[in-house]
Amino acid sequence: MKILVDDKDFDVGAEIAALRAGNPHIGAVASFVGLVRDTNAGSDVASMTLEHYPAMTQRALEAIVAEAGQRWTLLDVTVIHRVGELQPSDQIVLVAVASSHRADAFSACKFIMDYLKTQAPFWKKEQTPEGARWVEQRATDEQAAARWSE
Amino acid sequence: MKLKVLYFARLRERLGMAEEVVELPDGMGMVAMLLDVLRARGGAWAEELAAGKNFRVAVNQDMAGMEAPIEDGDEVAIFPPVTGG
Numbered sequence: 001m002k003i004l005v006d007d008k009d010f011d012v013g014a015e016i017a018a019l020r021a022g023n024p025h026i027g028a029v030a031s032f033v034g035l036v037r038d039t040n041a042g043s044d045v046a047s048m049t050l051e052h053y054p055a056m057t058q059r060a061l062e063a064i065v066a067e068a069g070q071r072w073t074l075l076d077v078t079v080i081h082r083v084g085e086l087q088p089s090d091q092i093v094l095v096a097v098a099s100s101h102r103a104d105a106f107s108a109c110k111f112i113m114d115y116l117k118t119q120a121p122f123w124k125k126e127q128t129p130e131g132a133r134w135v136e137q138r139a140t141d142e143q144a145a146a147r148w149s150e
Numbered sequence: 151m152k153l154k155v156l157y158f159a160r161l162r163e164r165l166g167m168a169e170e171v172v173e174l175p176d177g178m179g180m181v182a183m184l185l186d187v188l189r190a191r192g193g194a195w196a197e198e199l200a201a202g203k204n205f206r207v208a209v210n211q212d213m214a215g216m217e218a219p220i221e222d223g224d225e226v227a228i229f230p231p232v233t234g235g
Contacts, residue, residue, distance in 0.1 A: 034235050050234065051158060051159055052234070053156070053158055053208070053211075053227055053229070055211050055225070056208055056211035056212075056227065059211055059212075060211075060213075081234060081235075092234075092235065093234070093235050113235060116234060116235050117232070117233075117234065117235040118231070118232065119213065119232070120232060120234050120235075121158065121208070121227075121229065121232055121234075122232055122233065122234025122235070123158060123159035123160070123229070123230065123232060123233050123234070124233045124234070125159070134159055134160040134230065134233075135233040136231075136233070137204075137230075137231035137232065137233050142231075
């Protein structure tokens with residue numbers, strides 16, 4: 001398991017190669033990459049700053065990955081989340097899940113993202129032509145996470 | 151008892167501080183009681199931490215409910231709903 005919170009960019013290909021290296025039991029890797037959009041809630045977004053709660057972030061992500069490991073049969077997981085100032089098209093987050101079969105990898109990848117969106121202490125602040133504003137959590141994010149406990 | 155209280159993101163800006171030490175009388179061992187003390191400051195504190203407001207609390211870096219116990223030396227963080235990913 002690799003969990004990293006960093007202000008530096010990541011190389012998706014290199015991360016997936018490292019995730020699956022040396023493990024011939026892996027038959028599937030599902031990954032998700034989140035990017036900075038140049039528009040949000042009707043405004044242009046010039047840049048974005050990601051704040052987090054350093055003492056809590058790592059353990060919150062570890063707990064989410066551990067929960068995924070309880071629900072599905074996983075062989076390895078990588079989660080990378082960036083902090084600091086980001087520009088449109090920059091990568092924000094990577095979740096990559098390795099398993100023997102695709103169903104576990106697909107489901108766990110979505111679960112980890114859905115939980116990360118509601119449980120991991122990150123906050124986005126956008127710079128727009130109307131000034132800086134904090135991004136509000138979407139009701140759909142709460143609903144997506146809640147569906148896993150139904 | 152003394153608590154280290156942290157504020158993040160929009161709440162940090164609205165309350166004008168990132169962290170402080172809050173001293174509570176012994177026996178006020180619950181998150182809800184800390185919030186009562188903070189609200190009693192009035193102004194932005196009363197407004198942002200009002201009962202219907204949408205905010206989250208973590209005790210010692212774990213998400214916690216209003217009835218979660220707090221003890222001397224604990225780190226309590228108060229923040230808006232998270233928006234990472």
